[in-house]
Amino acid sequence: MNTPTPAHVDGNAAAGVLREVFAVDLTAAVGQCDNCGCAVVLAEARLYTRAPGMVGRCPGCQAILFRVVRGPDRTWLDLRGLRCIEVSLPDS
Template identity: 40%
Template structure:
């Protein structure tokens, strides 16, 4: 059984990347249109963090921590300007 964490787990890596905690940012899912904060997304960990829509499971964004950098890639997440 695959379990997920809630989006609050992204607070650390997003703070590293952007300097502030961005998990309260509210965006929409490009697949199903559901809006919510990143903290409400379902996060799966493995090689990095994969945040999925809590409603349809679409990948909203991925975060990969490498030595010296944190790489954030936005996928189906819209309405949020992470910069």
Template identity: 35%
Template sequence: MTTPYTYATTTPDDRYLDGNALAGILSNLLPGDPTLHECRCGTCHSTEPLARALVYLDCPGTVIRCPHCSAVMLQLTTTPTGTYLTVTADTTLRFPSKP
């Protein structure tokens, strides 16, 4: 069940993009439209599509935070040797089953 949506109030509005900014890079890593995959925050346990995540591009790599509590959920780093997707403690991504 999706939690009613509110942005985290402790996050400055001018520093982040929404999760749609992840579509390009994650489409190479995840099946289907990656912004529609549900992500459950390990801190506040809210579940939202990745499209609603707070995405910070001005970090070393890309940091994806929960839109409810602003906890770091994922980190995405691209290097010359590959792309690394780090999932923080107790955060989960759900990939829907094919019918």
């Protein structure tokens, strides 16, 4: 690598593991960061995947928004950093 590259991707890459648990696509939802209060489309969260699970961080303040760990037959979901999640439901 010639230039230092951040080790993160973004929340888009968590779409599959979240859709296993939720009936809607959570990456298109807007979360409110519990630390700085900003509104974040979860697809735009900074996602760190070099870990036993995935860690989503606020692109504004870097606080942890969510953590997801997928085990062989279960998922652990920690939504500690999301004060609120707004999901668009246009057809209902």
